[in-house]
Amino acid sequence: MTDYSDPDFRAARLKKRYQAEKRFRAYGMAAIITAGLILVFLLSSIIYSSLPAFSHHHVRLDINISEDYVATDTPEEGNYLGLVRAALRDHFPQVTGRRDKRALYKILSIGASDAVEARVKNDPRLIGTQISLYVPLSDDIDLMLKGLIDRNLPESDRIVSDRDLAFVDKLAEENRIERKFAFALFTNGDSREPEMAGIKGALAGSLWTLLVTLIVSFPLGVLAAIYLEEVAPKNRYTALIEVNINNLAAVPSIVYGLLGLAVFINFFHLPRSAPLVGGLVLALMTLPRIIIPTRAAFAAIPPSIREAALGVGASRTQVIMHHVLPLAMPGILTGTIIGLAQAAGETAPLLMIGMMAFIVDVPTEVTAKATVLPAQIYMWANNPERAFVARTSAGIVVLLTLLLVVNAAAIYFRRRFEKRW
């Protein structure tokens, strides 16, 4: 039989216990460090590959805004592309052939004339004068200048021809090429040309969609939770409802998309591809994710507070509105914001209602055609142009930033409303 009072036995036991505790700590730390390293690797690789998208090479051209291209009385009908091309041609007097000219034009972006057009429309007095302006180069030239296309490869293996290289080198010699911040990424809607494709349309679409989601799901979710937790009798019907709400939280999101297609679009004839429908679908998906944490927040309020309020003669509604709801607010807001953050990253249900779409215009209302950030990222990832690789990562960075902002808001509100007792 073991002698428990034996000092050696107890020392050995003690040593074993300390070792077990040390091991346990080590496992925990290893798990945290592994998770942290994976996260750092993921984030840094996304940010690194997104960096090229945030800048773009532009060429400075001296543009004669001649009346041959833009009439003084109708500046909106001007041939601005012609203007820019003419300005480029001035630097290469030796280029005369039709094919050579066309090759020369291709070093410019399709959107090269946008800046000129905007300037002239803004100030028609510029017609007849000469302005110096940076216009974007094409995506392939930009990639070459960034070193992402190796110019030392044999010509047949690269997308930029020797002739293009000669054009660019001459402009570079004249110090006309400069790498600038790619404002287009944030000010443009989608485009087939990577250098003109921007996130603004998808960002606006996401925000409109989330606005609809918030307006629909927050009041519905909170009221449902208040009723279930505070008012409804605890019987088998409310138990059934509770089980079903918990199940709804686990329904695959594509199912909500099918539901939205069948109900909102086919039955109610709401517009396709619109943030209104997207927001409604995401609201359905978000509802259980608001109801569950809200109920948990209510359940976490100590019963002593309710008793105190009831004891001085507060009605049930007053107990809820004056005491329980304010105290539950941090939990409710956190649940809501996390539900919204999930909705912001959701793609599958929006597939079904046409929000995975190539849409150039920035949506300005909830019934306008729109796409959302994750859909935009997916579509960019599918585009063949190499410059879209960086654009895709940049889109992810924007989405992650949005989620970061949303989560920071959650933490802020939590702190702001938190009360201790």
Place this chain on the structure above:
Amino acid sequence: MKMNESQKVKIKARNVTVHYGEARALHGIDLDLNANEVTALIGPSGCGKSTFLRCINRMNDVIDGCRVGGTVSIDEQNIYSDAVDVVELRARVGMVFQKPNPFPKSIYDNVAYGPRIHGMAPSRSELDHMVEVSLKRAGLWDEVKDRLSASGTSLSGGQQQRLCIARAIAVSPDIVLMDEPCSALDPIATAVIEELMEELRRDYTIVIVTHSMQQAARISQRTAYFHLGDLVEHGQTQAIFTNPENKQTEAYISGKIG
């Protein structure tokens, strides 16, 4: 004259039964509680004394599956009749709980809450006055008058409990129910509250549940001994403690059971 007034029956309980689901917690209690007296309810844990206390302001109503039978009358009015509004009843019957439970609001708002929701103070100055009077009665005014905007939860346990008393009496109830108000407090804070009860009974009818025999003996005029859902004995505190009629009561108060 005081003597006559104190003989007036304030609360009359007749055949009060309480069920929690299938379990019966009280088996037909008949008990009269006099105005301007402190009545102590004593007995071992689970004997039903708190349950009985909660019948007097219908706090049992909020417990799921709890059913109350029989009648409880306050000033000859059955509080379980449909004519009685439970919210108004609770304004007339204040309650102080075992654990101090101030709202996580300022001291001022804690006391002002009751008058506010009942619309008792039409102006700010009247409300200020009510808060001051209530805090003075609860013996807390001198300690907190300079920091009325501090959180009620920042006070010490004994101060919190007096704040809860101030909150209860701010709505001018007739009756104050106390459910082991001193069980979470140290002896000094307990002494302060006991003194306070002696003060308060001039204006209120007080019913207190306590586990402390000495406390019951010190503060109450009448004592009721509960055991396993039955009212075993009820009478003048002095008589109960010196010469109990029932063997069980004697065993309990002398510390042999409980």
